[in-house]
Amino acid sequence: MKKLINDPADVVSEALLGMAAAHPELRIDHENKIVYRADAPVQGKVALVSGGGSGHEPLHGGFVGPGMLDAACAGEVFTSPVPDQVMAATRGVDGGAGVLHIVKNYTGDVMNFEMAAELAAAETGVEVEAVITDDDVAVQDSLYTAGRRGVGITVAVEKIAGAAADEGRDLAGVAEVARRVNANGRSMGMALTSCIVPAAGHPTFDLPDDQIEIGIGIHGEPGRRRVPAAPAREVAEMLVEPILADLDFTGGDGVLAFVNGMGGTPLLELYLMYNEVAAILAKSGVTVARSLVGPYITSLEMAGCSVTLLKLDDELLRLWDAPVRTPGMRWGV
Amino acid sequence: MKKLINDPADVVSEALLGMAAAHPELRIDHENKIVYRADAPVQGKVALVSGGGSGHEPLHGGFVGPGMLDAACAGEVFTSPVPDQVMAATRGVDGGAGVLHIVKNYTGDVMNFEMAAELAAAETGVEVEAVITDDDVAVQDSLYTAGRRGVGITVAVEKIAGAAADEGRDLAGVAEVARRVNANGRSMGMALTSCIVPAAGHPTFDLPDDQIEIGIGIHGEPGRRRVPAAPAREVAEMLVEPILADLDFTGGDGVLAFVNGMGGTPLLELYLMYNEVAAILAKSGVTVARSLVGPYITSLEMAGCSVTLLKLDDELLRLWDAPVRTPGMRWGV
Known part of the structure; x- marks a missing residue:
């Protein structure tokens, strides 16, 4: 294996250091491996949080910024982020209008985002809705998924739901748009x-x-x-x-x-x-x-x-x- | 060899068809393999033409548009564009203020752009200046180059010279900025x-x-x-x-x-x-x-x-x- 890395265990954390150095318009919580837009939380706007295993870049961290995500949680390579991480991101972006979780349909991701939503709601009362992407027509179930896998449409969901949130829609409205994109x-x-x-x-x-x-x-x-x-x-x-x-x-x-x-x-x-x-x-x-x-x-x-x-x-x-x-x-x- | 291609001989022409389909803001001369910004020539603006062998995308065709190149000539993969192609591009973008050629320092490219400049000047009187990029410190001469090779700085030359042309500078002024970028x-x-x-x-x-x-x-x-x-x-x-x-x-x-x-x-x-x-x-x-x-x-x-x-x-x-x-x-x- 030849790769531009140091220790395989440090790939994600070192890439996030590089991202922070290259993009002052982002703020990165290195301990929790969360990429935030620097001005988060944006008061009064529905916030969007996504994330998943690393190795799919620019998804998700590269889609954080005005018009798209408020935060992205980076898991280890091809590994779901953990609930604590997602909970921290959810609290970190909440501007009072609720938080939309955009989750690709993999069993670990769905479970961990769900757990994080419950924890965040219980601890801080933040309202969370989740949209699950499952656009891959290739297989019905797969190695890591019950139902269809979430793949390319996730990019469009993040873009279009981000624009809907920017327009000032409420959480239910942003979630509806996100689900419509996935369904179509x-x-x-x-x-x-x-x-x-x-x-x-x-x-x-x-x-x-x-x-x-x-x-x-x-x-x-x-x-x-x-x-x-x-x-x-x-x-x-x-x-x-x-x-x-x-x-x-x-x-x-x-x-x-x-x-x-x-x-x-x-x-x-x-x-x-x-x-x-x-x-x-x-x-x-x-x-x-x-x-x-x-x-x-x-x-x-x-x-x-x-x-x-x-x-x-x-x-x-x-x-x-x-x-x-x-x-x-x-x-x- | 596994690649997403049809006949190896058609790779560049078919990729240009895809580019034309994906980017209505570009106009592509498929016969001459030239990517133009759709509104070329822009009257009164110094025009920028670059090009070279294909296989370096997004360079150069992906850098055609307002603020950067007016046209890019696509050679076959890793092969210089021919003089006729460069001449056609030079004539196609000339808005009366002259044309800057941005050429990576490879023997074939330099020769063919030079020949095209002479032909274009002789036939239509268009004024052409050339800037040669040679930023690669790795080797003094190389397989395809006398002197240093032109590599990454070409991206910055195209961006910064494009902005200088947009500001209304004359040909000598745009060429000076381009050479300064290469020198630095x-x-x-x-x-x-x-x-x-x-x-x-x-x-x-x-x-x-x-x-x-x-x-x-x-x-x-x-x-x-x-x-x-x-x-x-x-x-x-x-x-x-x-x-x-x-x-x-x-x-x-x-x-x-x-x-x-x-x-x-x-x-x-x-x-x-x-x-x-x-x-x-x-x-x-x-x-x-x-x-x-x-x-x-x-x-x-x-x-x-x-x-x-x-x-x-x-x-x-x-x-x-x-x-x-x-x-x-x-x-x-």
Whole structure:
């Protein structure tokens, strides 16, 4: 294993030190591994807290800032944050209007966020709502999940719910928007290679040189099937068709088409994949209103990509376009 | 070789189709493989043209837009654009105030941009100045270069010269700023793994599992030396010390500290590296005024990173902070 690290046990804490040094607009609680926007809590605004295992950067810490998250809890690599951590973040961002937890559907994450919400409510009376993302059409249950896994749509939930909170909506209103995004979003991913968890020091799985894994999870969890390495246009079909079969994306105000890099795939290839995805959507009568291409929810150095489609309405479109200022996503300011 | 491509011969043209589909704010000449900002030429503004081999994305095509480049010419992977291509771009962006060519110091690039400038001047009378970037302290000459290679500083030259052009400076003034950035910038890179050029289908070089290459170029050109894989803090020293030995970065208005990902390295590791770089700078009495962490000038899927330092003055600082709106770098708008 070759990585740009020191001791594998210190990867997350040292990366957070680097993030603090690079981004004075963030405030980092190193003891609890929480990334806050520097001006948190924002009085009167619904606050958004997310988090999860590290190794998916820029998600979640890179999405902290005006227009998106108020705080993100960093677990160890591919490991849920603990309840105390989430509770501290929840208390730290509460500006009196309640806190929304955005949680990817993995058993540990869901349990720990739930426990933290109960503890926070009991101790300080802060009102917490949770939205669980579960957009991955690849598998019904998986290694770490009962039900579908939460993947790419989480980026859009954080962006759009963040904009809704900025508009002054109340907790129920922000939660409703977040759930609508999740309900209207579907994803599927694939891998060309494995990732290597620093503490393990070896690839999470073996994938022969002539095979790819379709329906992979973001922690290297098995997908639907392994197939021989295929041209990009066939890979695009294998990802987009199950998504289109799962939800009707035609009509309305078009879709957000998001081609995400898993970490080790060059941007050149992601744009090439986007071209294939756009061609399939055009052929299928799906209108693209917005696009996003790049590594936004990654799996360390895994090579591969995922496709997320989000069916937009005029409100979601407007909230997507609203200003955002975070290390990983920024526009309008 | 597993990649998200179709025919290796079509990688660049298909990626440009994807870019066009994803970014309506760009206009792409697919025949000549030129990425233009959609509103080019901008009358009365000095225009900036850059380009080079593909495989370094987001450089250069991802840096086209207001506040940065007017056009970028995409060569085949790791191959210079041809003179006709550069000439077409030069004519396509000329708004009457002249055109600045920003060229990384590789023999083929320098020659082809020069030829294009002469052809464009002869045919249309457009005034062209060129700035050559050569910030890589690793080697004096290299496989593709007489003199130092142009690497990370190119990102800062494109950003800062773009802001100077936006301010209405004339061609000589924009060229002066661009040369000042290059003169005040130094870089050095390293690799953990090779990259794979699609047309070759195999790794550009072999690097044993227990070795890293210090001073690597952005096309996999040999660096200074191979050393045993080392902790991030030692790698940071091997990159930063030659930079600090080459130019005095203390005093003034501080530096831009830029930790760049080569393509295959997770953001988590880049932030960890930034922490090490920042610690060395603090110890060396170098003040960090701005930072940039991420994959901005890559080498396909090569794992590794580079460090670039740019000594700022108050003018360069102001121009760095000026609004920019491109796919790969965006703030203030």
